[in-house]
């Protein structure tokens with residue numbers, strides 16, 4: 001008598017942001033039944049676009065960029081075949097308050113000194129500023145205890161010789177965008193990580209990867225077809241009401257908002273941190289430690305301003321604006337070939353940690369941005385604004401406040417079959433696409449481990465240059481490097497760059 005083989009293990013992923021997508025993308029083609037449930041009508045979560053009725057185009061909720069040091073995001077993009085849709089910027093352009101430009105570009109010399117030439121030539125800092133910043137950078141890089149500090153980064157900076165000028169023009173310019181937090185509320189360890197791992201360890205780590213297509217195409221439409229083609233049951237507009245447990249400490253499946261239940265051997269909760277407690281059914285809540293601590297995690301806003309002009313305004317592809325109201329300007333006509341019909345230009349402006357804008361209405365924010373652009377480029381005064389959008393994401397990222405890392409739970413929970421994923425889980429990275437992808441990879445690794453098919457999915461950091469690794473501590477990075485002696489490193493699928 002032939003016996004029916006048992007059904008393949010089933011995985012339900014709740015949330016179609018980058019964490020959920022990375023989980024799904026690393027579990028396909030392994031004989032698992034995968035269901036991805038997303039409450040919105042599109043995938044991509046916070047890294048997505050909306051349909052703008054006026055232009056008829058996909059417009060990003062906000063510009064998203066990554067850095068070359070984001071090795072797992074790069075791996076994810078290769079895996080799902082969208083790696084060709086990014087443009088690497090070898091240099092970052094700064095426009096100083098006096099209108100002079102400077103470029104941050106790797107010069108001669110090994111890391112960590114590869115950016116010294118650009119730094120010494122930077123026109124938005126004077127010589128005194130540079131000596132002060134150089135001292136602060138050296139102190140930060142060599143301060144191995146920084147990650148343990150519970151003081152706000154602004155206090156650390158003042159203790160280490162920095163003044164208002166260097167904080168506004170240098171430290172704030174780099175870190176407020178990278179961590180989406182104000183210096184006076186920022187965690188020292190995360191700030192150190194940005195400089196050490198992003199700028200100092202490897203010659204290329206600081207370079208930007210800028211999408212050449214809207215986010216909604218990259219992480220929405222393309223991901224949806226890629227996953228469906230590989231048998232993933234992608235269900236949009238499908239909100240999950242609860243993740244359900246059985247009477248033991250195991251997960252049973254999920255109940256949708258429409259009452260339907262979906263049984264599962266594994267459930268990955270890849271939703272924002274403030275949704276988790278309400279999503280777990282009462283039998284599971286007491287079993288997952290750290291839920292109360294999640295209540296202490298706060299959110300930080302980002303404002304994106306989209307401006308369509310009838311004439312070119314910004315002469316660069318992108319620009320960082322130290323000491324200004326606007327932080328970054330991205331020229332989407334140059335970067336993505338959009339908004340240039342009839343000689344016009346489409347700009348995306350980013351203002352990170354935009355707490356000070358929360359009292360302003362959209363018209364006020366638009367006018368403040370226009371005034372800033374007019375001060376940067378006279379062409380902005382002559383150009384007519386033909387269309388605009390202001391989007392403030394109040395919960396853009398978890399706030400990178402002192403001690404926040406201690407609140408971040410691991411992807412594996414004590415509940416059998418239940419995993420967490422999301423940029424807010426314990427990845428060692430700030431709230432970024434890289435952090436989200438890492439969390440998804442770690443959740444997938446946990447599932448495969450439970451199925452006795454261990455695989456090493458998490459990609460290592462960029463190799464540090466020899467001199468940099470001798471001079472700088474690798475503690476931050478090594479803390480999160482898991483020991484996978486037993487497992488083979490999986491090659492990434494899809495075209496390799």
Ligand SMILES: Cc1cc2nc3c(=O)[nH]c(=O)nc-3n(C[C@H](O)[C@H](O)[C@H](O)COP(=O)(O)OP(=O)(O)OC[C@H]3O[C@@H](n4cnc5c(N)ncnc54)[C@H](O)[C@@H]3O)c2cc1C
Pocket residue numbers: 014015016017018019020037038039040043044045046047061062063064065066238239240241270271272275279302303304393395396397421422423424431432433434435436
């Ligand atoms: C304005 C802005 C600018 C940013 N800029 C950058 C940048 O330049 N670089 C960078 O690296 N990062 C940036 N980020 C951060 C980045 O977008 C996030 O870190 C990342 O996208 C988080 O992915 P996630 O999967 O963890 O969470 P999310 O993207 O929030 O995904 C969670 C998903 O779960 C879904 N969901 C929630 N509840 C349920 C439910 N009950 N049932 C089903 N689905 C549910 C949500 O709809 C959502 O799609 C930015 C974020 C914002 C908002």
